[in-house]
Amino acid sequence: MSMAHLDSTPASPTPLSSIVIHSNSSSSSPPHSHKSKRWSTLLLAYKTLGVVFGGLVTSPLYVYPSMPLKSPTEEDYLGIYSIMFWTLTLIGVVKYASIALKADDQGEGGTFALYSLLCRKMNIGILSTRQGGSSRVLNSSLYEDDTKPSKLGKIFERSLVARRVLLFISILGMCMLIGDGILTPAISVLSAIDGVRAPFPRVSKSMVEALSAVILIFLFLLQKYGTSRVSFLFSPIMGMWTLTTPLVGIYSIFKHYPGIFKALSPHHIVMFFLRNGKIGWMCLGGTVLCITGSEALFADLGHFDRSSIQLAFMFTIYPSLVLTYAGQTAYLIRHPNDHDDGFYKFIPSKVYWPMFVIATLAAVVASQSLISATFSLIKQSVVLDYFPRVKVVHTSSSKEGEVYSPEVNYILMILCVAVILIFGDGKDIGNAFGVVVSMVMLITTILLTLVMIIIWRTSPILVFLFFLLFFTMEGIYVSAVFTKLFEGGWIPFAISFILAFIMFGWYYGRQRKIDYELTHKIDIERLRTLLSDPSVQRVPGICFFYTNIQDGLTPVLGHYIKNMKSLHKVTIFTTLRYLLVPKVAPHERILVTKLGITGIYGCTIQYGYADSIPLDGENFIDHVYACLTAYIARSAEHVLSEVPGVQEELSRLEEARDAGHVHVRGKTRFHIGQNCSWFDRTMLAFYEFMHSNCRSSLPALDVPLAQRMEVGMLYEA
Incomplete structure (x- = not known):
């Protein structure tokens, strides 16, 4: 069936261009001066704080409680801080802020965006027989590309097994990130509210869990108002959090251990593993949590542009985390047995309650980043016909990535509350969290490597160095968190299995219907x-x-x-x-x-x-x-x-x-x-x-x- 392409705008009272979703391109906006653009970027970067970096900025609340060392020494803490610093620097700054954000698919980020980008470049369809023809668009202008396909791309085009492996990896990454959207709100809010037990020991854990559940329910009820509206409320909170925690960290450094930054030398990492062996390797299950939320940074690219995310991360989030972890570590070097509550115990008593309030509000905001990322992923899956159709509401007329799904929202709410009430021990949730974080990072590394080879045509030496560094680093993290599989680590696998079964069942049924219709x-x-x-x-x-x-x-x-x-x-x-x-x-x-x-x-x-x-x-x-x-x-x-x-x-x-x-x-x-x-x-x-x-x-x-x-x-x- 041949299709003719119409270049002219339909002659109707309302032109088509005003009906479709508006473009994020600056060409649709009136020209601005360089000064106004600069202020606009700064304002957007400020708003970004309230939505994108939730898991990252609240990670100090729950990293140290996951450490298995029984009697850590000064050298142990220096090694742990060195691990966290280089993890934040290499994975956060180099991989995500500098490389992954450039691998967007016309403004969209996340696992499925990478998968779509690769499929389009290699001319392979997401559903090979969908609609009875090629997955290419009817108008070739959307797919114009003069470059010849790479050798690796040709392998995927010829091999059905290779395409299925690529699809499986992408679905697993998406399912894991949705699991992250369930676990991040649970562990963030639970860890923050748990701070009330230090001044009031009579407060039971069940009461902390109930209060955390109520806060999460309130947060999910706010989702229908959209990311843009809540970001105005959330950004000041995250601004206070990213300002106050490093100030407390600086105070702790000068008071407890001014020489903490000598730990930036990788020498301390080597000595840590030589000294602790297997126990040191198992500690990675806790230190990996320092980079939680990095995948949401990429998946939320549809909500904010690349420059605003990079600006907010490089000049606000990253230095804030470096100083906060340094302050925590300095305190723990002088109080080595307080690591079970490493955040609240390093807070000075005079500012304890203000910091508790800010931490609780920040934990609520942290949950928003993964919730909004989950909505984006579900929407992508629905329109690509890999997930049953659910209602998707666009909450912004200018940002296509800002979506909300009532059904998904309430299912997430129920699952988050269930995780808190059933697995109230923060350590169990932390173990599950570690599995999600490390697996998603590893999958993103694999897909980014394919993008570098097939699309960017990066130098083989640079590709090899990128893959060797991050696959090795994240692979070691994955091996460490798998030791916690029976201590809460099974939770994300259960969630991912259910989601994968739903997606495969939907895909299988749709494929069988298409096959029948074609026949x-x-x-x-x-x-x-x-x-x-x-x-x-x-x-x-x-x-x-x-x-x-x-x-x-x-x-x-x-x-x-x-x-x-x-x-x-x-x-x-x-x-x-x-x-x-x-x-x-x-x-x-x-x-x-x-x-x-x-x-x-x-x-x-x-x-x-x-x-x-x-x-x-x-x-x-x-x-x-x-x-x-x-x-x-x-x-x-x-x-x-x-x-x-x-x-x-x-x-x-x-x-x-x-x-x-x-x-x-x-x-x-x-x-x-x-x-x-x-x-x-x-x-x-x-x-x-x-x-x-x-x-x-x-x-x-x-x-x-x-x-x-x-x-x-x-x-x-």
């Missing part, structure tokens, strides 16, 4: 035969008939014509097509074509995983109608003899529009027969359960209920 699709000749039946009538009006495939028509069409004995005089077979790009240009949004039968047209609506289609039913009709009339008029420019026929066609289209319209979609289900294997029975039954409880794809166009029609049909499994 039983109706071509144009078959449609012409069906319409030639004298009993089939062409009724007035416009019918939008939705189909999942493009190389042919859905088998639901034949079922519909045979039973209804009719088809509208103007029928537009419509496909909603998600592309392997974050955003689709407005003029490439709607593509139309004739199908060779009078009154029968094809229409494809294209958008990426960071796009939305905020069109209500009437606007949708206006835009498609404008595209059709423009297409018919353009086709007449090349064949002057058909001008009278063109006028007749336009009149017929106008008449059908005045007669009304209806939106028809298939409501298909699998008929699971006796010959199905137990695997098919299980997976397809699970898919049908999810499909029957998820949202329809039509509400994305805001089609009124009175204009919808569903045609039921059974697909034989």
Whole structure:
């Protein structure tokens, strides 16, 4: 089915460019002076504090309690601080702030953004048979690339196993990060509230857990107001936190151990491991928590631009953490057995309660970064058809990455509260947290290495050094946290397994449906035969008939014509097509074509995983109608003899529009027969359960209920 691309804007009262999600490009904004741009960047960097760095800035609350050393010495603490400093510097500054943020997919970050970027570059589809054709966009301008594919890229193009491994790694990373979105709020708030037990020993752990759960519930109830609105409230809190904790750290350094910065020498790391052996290796399960939230820094790229995140991290978060950990370590060198509560005990008594309030508020804000990142990941998975359709609300008209999902929000709330109430021991949650952090970092290193080789064409020596350094470093961290697998470390694996099972079940069911539709699709000749039946009538009006495939028509069409004995005089077979790009240009949004039968047209609506289609039913009709009339008029420019026929066609289209319209979609289900294997029975039954409880794809166009029609049909499994 050939599609024609319309360059002109649809001739409707409201131009298409004003209906689609606005671009983040500066070209859409009025010109500013360099001074105003500089102030704008600084303001955005300040707002970034309140959303992006939650897990990082609150990590001092729970790093030291996870240390297994029974009687640590001065040299041990110097070694531990050296490990944390170089972990923050190499992973936080070098890997994420300097490299990962540059691997964005048109402004979107995170595991699936990297996966989408690689798939597009290597010309491999996310769903190999989805919609019956290549995963490439119909208009090649979105994929223009003059460079030849790399040797590694060719391996992925040829090998189905390699593509599946890449997909598995990406899904695992996404599932782990969602697990992070559950554990970060739990451990951050629990660790902060636990500070009330020092001045009031009578306060029980169960009371701390209950209070933490109440705070988290309140936070999740705020999510519907959007990231931008809450960031104005959160940024001052994080500003106070990142200012006060390093000040306390500086005070502690001068009071307890002024020579703490000699630990910056890597020599102390070597001596630490030589002295402690296996126990030193196990300590890495706690020190890895100093870099928590770094993946959210990357995943939240859709909420804030790269420069604001880098500015906030390099000049605020990083120095704040270096000084805070230095102060904690200086205190612990003089009080070596206080590491079970390493944060609150190093706070001077005169400022204890103000710091407790700030720490509690900061823990609430910390949770926001992973919650917002989770919303972004779920949205990407939904539009790429790897997750059951849930409601996704865009909470900002200028930031496409700012989304909110009610269903996901309340599920996260329930799981966070359950983790606190069931696994109230902060150490168990910390162990689970360590598994998530190290696994996600390792997966990002693998995907970034592929990006450097396949897309950036980085020098092999630099790629080798990058991979050797970070894969080795993070691999050692992963090996250390796996020793905690039975002490809470199993929690993220359980969460990831459930999520992966949901995603695989949805993918498997969708793939089987596409396979059936491709096998039983109706071509144009078959449609012409069906319409030639004298009993089939062409009724007035416009019918939008939705189909999942493009190389042919859905088998639901034949079922519909045979039973209804009719088809509208103007029928537009419509496909909603998600592309392997974050955003689709407005003029490439709607593509139309004739199908060779009078009154029968094809229409494809294209958008990426960071796009939305905020069109209500009437606007949708206006835009498609404008595209059709423009297409018919353009086709007449090349064949002057058909001008009278063109006028007749336009009149017929106008008449059908005045007669009304209806939106028809298939409501298909699998008929699971006796010959199905137990695997098919299980997976397809699970898919049908999810499909029957998820949202329809039509509400994305805001089609009124009175204009919808569903045609039921059974697909034989």
